[in-house]
Amino acid sequence: MTTIEDTNTSQQRSKAGNMTMMNMVGALNLAMDDALRTDDSVVLLGQDIGQDEGVFRVTADLLARYGKDRVIDTPLAEGAIIGGAVGLAIYGMKPVAEMQFSGFAYQAFHQVEQHVSRFHNRTRGRYPMSMVIRMPYGGGIRAVEHHSESREAYYAHTPGLHMVMPSSPRNARALLLESIRCPDPVIFYEPKAVYRSFKEEVPEEPETMPIGKARIAREGSDISLIAWGAMVRPALEAAEDLQNSDRVSVEVVDLLSVSPMDTQTIVHSVAKTGRAAVVQEGPRNCGIGAEVIARIVEHGLMHLEAPIKRIGGYDVQFPYFARERAFLPSAERIANGLREVIAFE
Amino acid sequence: MTTIEDTNTSQQRSKAGNMTMMNMVGALNLAMDDALRTDDSVVLLGQDIGQDEGVFRVTADLLARYGKDRVIDTPLAEGAIIGGAVGLAIYGMKPVAEMQFSGFAYQAFHQVEQHVSRFHNRTRGRYPMSMVIRMPYGGGIRAVEHHSESREAYYAHTPGLHMVMPSSPRNARALLLESIRCPDPVIFYEPKAVYRSFKEEVPEEPETMPIGKARIAREGSDISLIAWGAMVRPALEAAEDLQNSDRVSVEVVDLLSVSPMDTQTIVHSVAKTGRAAVVQEGPRNCGIGAEVIARIVEHGLMHLEAPIKRIGGYDVQFPYFARERAFLPSAERIANGLREVIAFE
Amino acid sequence: MPRKPIKTRDKLEYLSILDGKGKVDAALDPNLDAETAIYLYRLMLTARRLDERCINMQRQGRIGTYGPCRGQEAAHCAATICMDPEDWVVHAFREPSSFYHRGWPLETVLKFWGGYEEGCQPPEGVNDLPIAVPIASQLPHAMGIAWGMKLRGDKRAVLCYCGDGGTSEGDFHEAMNFAGVYQLPVIFLIQNNQWAISIPREAQTASETIAQKATAYGFDGLQLDGNDPLAVYVGTREAVDKAKAGGGPTLIEAVTYRLGVHTTADDPTKYRSNEEVKKWEKLDPIPRFLNYLLKKKILNEKSAAKVEEDVLAEVAGAVERFEESRDVDPLDSFDYLFVNTPEEVKQQRDEFAECLKQEGIGAGH
Amino acid sequence: MPRKPIKTRDKLEYLSILDGKGKVDAALDPNLDAETAIYLYRLMLTARRLDERCINMQRQGRIGTYGPCRGQEAAHCAATICMDPEDWVVHAFREPSSFYHRGWPLETVLKFWGGYEEGCQPPEGVNDLPIAVPIASQLPHAMGIAWGMKLRGDKRAVLCYCGDGGTSEGDFHEAMNFAGVYQLPVIFLIQNNQWAISIPREAQTASETIAQKATAYGFDGLQLDGNDPLAVYVGTREAVDKAKAGGGPTLIEAVTYRLGVHTTADDPTKYRSNEEVKKWEKLDPIPRFLNYLLKKKILNEKSAAKVEEDVLAEVAGAVERFEESRDVDPLDSFDYLFVNTPEEVKQQRDEFAECLKQEGIGAGH
Ligand SMILES: Cc1ncc(C[n+]2csc(CCOP(=O)(O)OP(=O)(O)O)c2C)c(N)n1
Ligand SMILES: Cc1ncc(C[n+]2csc(CCOP(=O)(O)OP(=O)(O)O)c2C)c(N)n1
Ligand SMILES: [Mg+2]
Numbered sequence A, B: 001m002t003t004i005e006d007t008n009t010s011q012q013r014s015k016a017g018n019m020t021m022m023n024m025v026g027a028l029n030l031a032m033d034d035a036l037r038t039d040d041s042v043v044l045l046g047q048d049i050g051q052d053e054g055v056f057r058v059t060a061d062l063l064a065r066y067g068k069d070r071v072i073d074t075p076l077a078e079g080a081i082i083g084g085a086v087g088l089a090i091y092g093m094k095p096v097a098e099m100q101f102s103g104f105a106y107q108a109f110h111q112v113e114q115h116v117s118r119f120h121n122r123t124r125g126r127y128p129m130s131m132v133i134r135m136p137y138g139g140g141i142r143a144v145e146h147h148s149e150s151r152e153a154y155y156a157h158t159p160g161l162h163m164v165m166p167s168s169p170r171n172a173r174a175l176l177l178e179s180i181r182c183p184d185p186v187i188f189y190e191p192k193a194v195y196r197s198f199k200e201e202v203p204e205e206p207e208t209m210p211i212g213k214a215r216i217a218r219e220g221s222d223i224s225l226i227a228w229g230a231m232v233r234p235a236l237e238a239a240e241d242l243q244n245s246d247r248v249s250v251e252v253v254d255l256l257s258v259s260p261m262d263t264q265t266i267v268h269s270v271a272k273t274g275r276a277a278v279v280q281e282g283p284r285n286c287g288i289g290a291e292v293i294a295r296i297v298e299h300g301l302m303h304l305e306a307p308i309k310r311i312g313g314y315d316v317q318f319p320y321f322a323r324e325r326a327f328l329p330s331a332e333r334i335a336n337g338l339r340e341v342i343a344f345e
Numbered sequence C, D: 001m002p003r004k005p006i007k008t009r010d011k012l013e014y015l016s017i018l019d020g021k022g023k024v025d026a027a028l029d030p031n032l033d034a035e036t037a038i039y040l041y042r043l044m045l046t047a048r049r050l051d052e053r054c055i056n057m058q059r060q061g062r063i064g065t066y067g068p069c070r071g072q073e074a075a076h077c078a079a080t081i082c083m084d085p086e087d088w089v090v091h092a093f094r095e096p097s098s099f100y101h102r103g104w105p106l107e108t109v110l111k112f113w114g115g116y117e118e119g120c121q122p123p124e125g126v127n128d129l130p131i132a133v134p135i136a137s138q139l140p141h142a143m144g145i146a147w148g149m150k151l152r153g154d155k156r157a158v159l160c161y162c163g164d165g166g167t168s169e170g171d172f173h174e175a176m177n178f179a180g181v182y183q184l185p186v187i188f189l190i191q192n193n194q195w196a197i198s199i200p201r202e203a204q205t206a207s208e209t210i211a212q213k214a215t216a217y218g219f220d221g222l223q224l225d226g227n228d229p230l231a232v233y234v235g236t237r238e239a240v241d242k243a244k245a246g247g248g249p250t251l252i253e254a255v256t257y258r259l260g261v262h263t264t265a266d267d268p269t270k271y272r273s274n275e276e277v278k279k280w281e282k283l284d285p286i287p288r289f290l291n292y293l294l295k296k297k298i299l300n301e302k303s304a305a306k307v308e309e310d311v312l313a314e315v316a317g318a319v320e321r322f323e324e325s326r327d328v329d330p331l332d333s334f335d336y337l338f339v340n341t342p343e344e345v346k347q348q349r350d351e352f353a354e355c356l357k358q359e360g361i362g363a364g365h
């Protein structure tokens, strides 16, 4: 097994083995296959993940390969899926629970806040909550209400959890595998807009990368743009556009994990560029963007030459899909936001 | 009825009528009595709020005065209390629901996120969610696990809700009455540490104050200290101490409502003082403090002479009560934090 | 007696009137008047034709994912017609003709699945809740509305739909329990269509029937043939009458079958056999009811064809009106969040408006 | 038959052996061996004496709010002794002697109510969950542990406590339903003590018994006299044997009464009559069981006094050990959150350490 040690280059070659082009769905499937194959305490549970292979087919073939005691279809009750996973973890299994959509995870929020995040602390280390709660999040797939939210901040605000948000097939695979191996609980937010939107080379050999490390998705010198999850793609596009149109060099920081947050990489980038913006899908109030800004202020205020702008992330409900394309931050909107920060004197 | 128009002086006299000294429990009780008396669509519902008068006696006498169709004891199910309140509001009543402790409100979080915050938007204005969800929050009363949390940021991060946090008897009464009259849903977080800790003059006549307005709890010129809820008292104490010991003049901003947040009052204060600190009980990551900092950066970066410090608010579980006194931000800890910001050059 | 069986108090029954073979239990036949019977048939047919149209529109990309109700028309249509206008209906998401009957324009259904909030806006004067996406989360609302009726002394009732899968959620339990405790005038109608996406009924719960779950809450449970519009009508009508007479809630399990896909994003061949579907197709409520009406001479070939024609025209009209109403303003996402919009939301609205201007995005986008 | 009653399949029974008047049903008497019987009595008495001591300590400010179990000793003690060490017990918060029996030092209970996380740390080798404060939230955990047993093929069982109030929560429903679906080896023991703080049992749910709620999940329900240690023992033992034989879950309703306050912060005179309490005092399980043991000559006056003496000494020792263990470090709030503590939490720990230093706060604060 290899580890993506230098997370600053996303496309880094795995030292060993063959690469396969795959989308994020395939990459996540691969990570679960890795985990099921190598650790027999791993069990997957969730609604329609077995026979149906998940509503997005993320668990394709896994029931056939590992059987119904490892890949478990459950009744329709998120609270019992997570509460049951707590019991499974206490009994020494490694549950990987799927919430069909992040918008329905609130049915289990009490179990997450009261138990997943606390059991290890409560029992002074006796019962670690080694589990992963996977869920697709975010807009862009023309789905009905509750299928488009981004509420990573709820989990980032909850002590005792890791909140991981991959942005590409390769880091999704490496982070999911790492999350399953992690002895602490991980909320794993999968950007469903990215699920099938592009492919990337992913090593066949199991590969992991550390939780809590951001990556420089693109180097730049004039302004730092902090993004995560599905927003990384339009962020990169905006950076490219600004380079071409305005000769502005944008450094894009892909957080990958919003809690813990890689303050050092963020502040290091801002120290270099002097300016920053954040782009987010989720609500602005007390969102990840606010936290990014607070950390820059705490650790790098003296570097700041302009106010930090929060692009996107309005404090309204994510609209039904007829209005979503206008609502979601596009590359163009991001570029316009960056221009504003650059223009500040 | 009068309104506290100028929220900048907390002890302002009501123009009409007599004043009575009372603690926050009495003041909240008075507000509910006002509401039940003057609006027969108001109903209170919750666990043990009737016969037992609430575990903190906040609903004392109300069952006796208004009967069991207005003050309703419910079975033990937070989800049905809030989900039921949604139905009651749709049917035209004004439910004031109590969650016995904020730490158990997560059992109803799905109803809050999926319905309380959305019904008005979803139905394009047809069904306003005119309801209040009251709950005691915060540490300091030597209670068992789950009875000491401050998670106002969960609600502040949820579009469609108001998140109100009074700090003294008089503003608690005025804000609760205003919240009940508000056509939009209000989460009303009651600082249980303040419930019986001090008394204040409260007018007998119904009095309200606007939601979304902060107050200057103490004027000062050297540094702005932003606080809310139970932290306002130690903040004021710290300000007093610093004045006496260091001749430092601290302006204390009491947010009263953390969403909407009174950006203008905050930024105005920081524009005057050039320095700021925030004190919070709840977790730091994506907390109210981060949002305060983000807004100061967005609207007042040029005024800042030092990084903004977040005092208290660690990203760990609130400890069981043997450790809580050391854990909760004291006046001394706040003063030390302020000294650090003042010392920055 | 130190060891004895416990007998429970509440009624627990099974009801069928017009069976799968077309046989009618004459003693139980409600003998609907011709107008009502034809109206009910028409409602069922409207759901069927709208369904077909929606599936096509989804394929053409004119609406998004769609969740059809094929096979379940009797269950939702025969129930909703038992409700008076001042009663309330709380929907799940597979009851298009219930909306229609209650006075929502038929295009409402298209608007919802087409991605418009407007599909959730009840017309003035209509007492209903729109589609609820989070499964079972609407049950507490139905309970709350019924609670309001009871507190206000209004002699009304609430009909609330839910699926078999929904009975596993905590919300189901909590709403049922409150309804029992306060003896509320609410009818929980579970459309047991045998599947919750890919999870079969037997894997959803170990109880033999869903109706018997009422035992846990101290009120009556009724299992009925949900593909038999007469049974659904009689069972619901009784429950409504009981509710209005102060007799409290009823749990009705309508045994039916989802003949189509879960939604247009679903591939049922992954999890169920063709034979099973075939078996249930023979129990299809629409031909069953049509035959009953023909036998009873309430309809004849000609008048039945006329109903079909009218329904198709109505569906076509709804599609047209839907297409004409697409022109919405993305900016108004900021306008309905609050009754009194806070300053900061208004500022974000301005910011968003500026973005749209810069990007050249106007209404209708 | 088009209209017929539905018969349910699972067993629903009531059980009593040693009744309130001291009468024993000889046919059902489990005839516990003397050692077990005395041990059970001793456990019950330990709970009673610890309770009394805790209430005093709370009054003196030496611990915080305390939730006594007076009157409910039979229900929790006779159940926990049915579990083998490799079984698991999942607690609510009124079962002090269950912890004690399972191998937690008696002072654990004091630590919990005294405000120390250490009261939730199971000793090595003990398979239990600590006190669960959010009502009913522990039921899914019990279900999950039983699920693990089933998946691993371990022939074990889980005993899970809950109150009558807890049955109203969604967690109760969801856990019971999963347990039924997967036929898990778990016993849900509901201590129906008639009150959930101020809410009486009849206002909690409209079902006549709590046991009958099992009907909703397709497994057996058993209501028993929870003040009768023999009935609790026999009922639990049967359920455990059934669970281990693959027979699935059981819901047991132990009908008992909370003789004392809800917690030391509660004033029950606000909501219940003295007569009611008096009536239940006559059904107190401790004198009832003592008389049985005396009648059966398993104890005599002298040996009973010796048990009393031993129990008092054990409680006194626990209080002493508790007082000696108060010296904890507030800094360690940062040490158990994660197995692998992230850098940012470590930095906050340093910041907090600096605060404590400045403020002169050390361990034991
Ligand atoms: C709380 C929640 N969890 C998951 C989903 C995803 N989901 C949509 S429909 C469905 C199955 C519903 O089954 P059932 O209640 O039987 O209704 P049916 O689809 O058969 O009409 C699921 C799991 C959801 N909408 N809400
Ligand atoms: C989820 C939740 N809601 C509310 C409370 C507050 N509370 C503590 S004990 C209690 C009553 C519990 O009643 P029951 O389940 O009958 O147990 P008993 O106290 O009678 O042992 C309540 C409402 C809680 N602890 N958890
Ligand atoms: Mg179904």
Ligand SMILES: [Mg+2]
Binding pocket: D163, D164, D165, D191, D192, D193, D194, D195, D196, D197
């Ligand atoms: Mg009880």
